[in-house]
Amino acid sequence: MNEPNAPATFQLPEQMSTVAGDVDWLYYFIYWLSVVLFVLIVGAMVYWAYIYRERPGHKAVPTGHNLTLEVAWTIAPLFVLAFLFHKGFQGYLDLSVAPANAMEVRVNAKQWSWEFIYPNGGSSDKLHVPVHKPVKLVMASGDVIHSFFVPALRVKRDVVPGMYTSLWFEATHTGKDDIFCAEYCGGRSQGPNGELPYNPSDNPEDPFPAGQATGHWAMHSRVYVESQEDFDKFLKSVGDPCEQYLSASQKCPAQVASAQGEKLYTSKGCVACHTTNGTRLVGPSWKGIWNKDESTDKGTIKVDENYVRESILDPQAKVVTGYTPTMPTFRGQISDAELDEVIAYIRSLKD
Ligand code: CUA
Secondary structure (H helix, E strand, C coil): CCCCCCCCCCCCCCCCECCHHHHHHHHHHHHHHHHHHHHHHHHHHHHHHHHCCCECCECCCCCCCCHHHHHHHHHHHHHHHHHHHHHHHHHHHHHHCCCCCCEEEEEEEECCEEEEECCCCCEECCEEEECCCEEEEEEEECCCCEEEEEHHHCEEEEECECCCEEEEEEECCCEEEEEEECCCCCECCCCCCCCCCCCCCCCCCCCCCCCCCCEHHHCCEEEEEECHHHHHHHHHHCCCHHHHHHHCCCCCHHHHHHHHHHHHHHHCCHHHCCCCCCCCCCCCCCCCCCCCEEEEECEEEECCHHHHHHHHHCCCCCCECCCCCCCCCCCCCCCHHHHHHHHHHHHHCCC
C-alpha cells in the first residue's frame, strides 16, 4: 500500500493514515467530475438560451423531444455511478476490516469526554498510538450517541450506547491531530451568566481539559502519533497497572475485569450450560471461542464483543450450529459494565 504523506490543502487536512490517499482520490474524483459537468451543462444551457433567444426577425421555437438523446444521458451516468459505487464500497470494506495484528484500544465516550484504555490496562484522556502500526479502536458510549472523528486519519464512526462499534487506522508519520465528537450530544451553549460552554485552559495543547467540557462542542481530545520508543515510554507513564498491581500482589484492571466476569459466570448461572474447559454442555464451551469463526443458523459469524453481547441479551438471534436455542434472555438482568466483564473473562479463556 502506498503511504500518503501529503500536507493539508485548501480543501482537505493533512494525510496521516494509510487510507487517506484512497479517500482523497475518490473525493477529488467526485469533486472534479462535478465541476466539469457543471461547467459543460450550464455553459451549454446559457449559450443556447442566448443564440436561440427570441428577437426581431427570429422567433423562438421549442425543439420538442429527442428520444436518442434522452436515452443516452440516462444510461451514461449509470456507468459513472456503478464505478463510484465500486470504489466507495471497496474503500468502505478496507476501512471496516482491521488487520489481525492490530493493537486494540478500548474507547469510552461519555458526556463530554473521551477515555482510552490500552492493552496493558493503562488509560488516558488523549489517544497515543505508535506510527506504522495498525490500531483498532473498540468503542462504547455510556450515555448518548457520540461520533469519533479524526480528520487527518480520515476516520469517523458513531459511538453508540448499547453496542460496540469499531474502526481502525495505521498512521503513516509521527505528529498529532484533533479528535472531535461529530454527533451532537447535548450540553449548554452558555452558562446562566453567559460564560463559555467550557473552562478554557491557557495550555494550547489542551484547550478543553477532560471533565471541563459542558457540551458537545468542547468534547475534544488529541491523537499523538509517536515512534515506537516514545509510545512505549508513554505506556509506562500511564502506569503499567499490571506490573504495579502485581508487585502489590493484587490484580491489574484487565485481570480484575476478567475475575469479575468469572464471578458473574457463576452468579448469573452461565455455568449451568457453558463450560470453560472445552467440554460440551447445553451451550458451546467458552474455551477458545473468542475471535473464532462460528457457523450459526444465520451464517458464519465472528465471536466478538457484539456477538457475545447479542447472545446474552438476545440468545436466539444467532444460534451456533448443532445447538438447541433454549437459553433465556438476560436483558434487564445484566448491566453494560457486567457485559464488559463477562467479555473480558471469555477473552481470557484461550485455547
Ligand atoms: Cu459527544 Cu458530540
